[in-house]
Amino acid sequence: MPTQKGEPIAQREDRDRPPDLNMLEAWVDEHADYLFRYALPRLRDGHATEDVLQETFLAALKSVDTFRGDSSPRTWLVGLLRRKIADYYRKRYREGQGESIDTTDPTIDAWFDEKGHWVAGPKRCEMDPAALQQKADFWRAFESCLQALPGRLGDAFTLRVVDNRNPDEVCKVLSITPTNLWVALHRARARLRACLEANWFHSDAVEER
Amino acid sequence: MLSCKEATRLVSEGLDRELPFWQRIGLRLHVVMCRGCSRYGRQVTALNRVIAHHYGDGPPVEVSEHLPPDAVLRIKSSLGQATSRSDDQNGK
Numbered sequence A: 001m002p003t004q005k006g007e008p009i010a011q012r013e014d015r016d017r018p019p020d021l022n023m024l025e026a027w028v029d030e031h032a033d034y035l036f037r038y039a040l041p042r043l044r045d046g047h048a049t050e051d052v053l054q055e056t057f058l059a060a061l062k063s064v065d066t067f068r069g070d071s072s073p074r075t076w077l078v079g080l081l082r083r084k085i086a087d088y089y090r091k092r093y094r095e096g097q098g099e100s101i102d103t104t105d106p107t108i109d110a111w112f113d114e115k116g117h118w119v120a121g122p123k124r125c126e127m128d129p130a131a132l133q134q135k136a137d138f139w140r141a142f143e144s145c146l147q148a149l150p151g152r153l154g155d156a157f158t159l160r161v162v163d164n165r166n167p168d169e170v171c172k173v174l175s176i177t178p179t180n181l182w183v184a185l186h187r188a189r190a191r192l193r194a195c196l197e198a199n200w201f202h203s204d205a206v207e208e209r
Numbered sequence B: 001m002l003s004c005k006e007a008t009r010l011v012s013e014g015l016d017r018e019l020p021f022w023q024r025i026g027l028r029l030h031v032v033m034c035r036g037c038s039r040y041g042r043q044v045t046a047l048n049r050v051i052a053h054h055y056g057d058g059p060p061v062e063v064s065e066h067l068p069p070d071a072v073l074r075i076k077s078s079l080g081q082a083t084s085r086s087d088d089q090n091g092k
Helices: A009-016 A019-043 A046-062 A073-092 A129-133 A136-147 A151-162 A167-174 A178-199 B004-016 B021-033 B035-056 B069-089
Strands: none
Touching (some): A019 A046, A019 A073, A019 A151, A073 A151, A073 A167, A129 B035, A136 A151, A136 A178, A167 A178, A178 B004, A178 B035, B004 B021, B021 B035
């Protein structure tokens, strides 16, 4: 009597594929681009973003049993992604990497005289949030200014403002003290404002006094 | 009296935590009288708000980057590997 061994392998594999894997693959097709766009400005590095996305989907596969469908898969995946983004920075600034941040910044010091008063002062620029939202040239300028910040200043600003995490969490992730975080954010904001003033204020943003 | 240098530092710090009462008063007094710091404060505060808002609700619509196809394949194959590994552990 002929055995059942003749069953085509491909077909057998297909039947044995776990349903979780099929669902996860469908989620990759449906949500990976969205998650990529979400993560890219928060990590500012294409390769790091791809790695973090892979970690996210692996974590999703592992804990898919806990997905109850109260939220959409996308919302659930974004939650996992946010945890993986924090892990990425935590790994980067693990013990020993979190040395304190310089309180003095020669770039910023140069804007003030010996009494601490403005030498030139900021130029006038109306920044209407609703209008800025629409300006592609503003966002291009912002992203290149952010990219130009020294590593930890840029990371502190990204986690705190772009990623909107609370200060306690940012301190933990970057393993710095709150005092260091205030300094880092001040230096980041001051340099970003000056960079935008130099590279973007020119256009229609500047109104004459 | 605060210096402008000190005032710019406090403007930023005030965006991240509530400043102690006297610092808040000192900063307000300085900003009222100083055009440079008043401008600085408005610009930095507006930037903070618009950036948080822009990225806060997920990716901006006008961004059109795609996850590169080879990365999609890599992710799918890592999912496949992870599945077969856990099947082995479960003795399937």
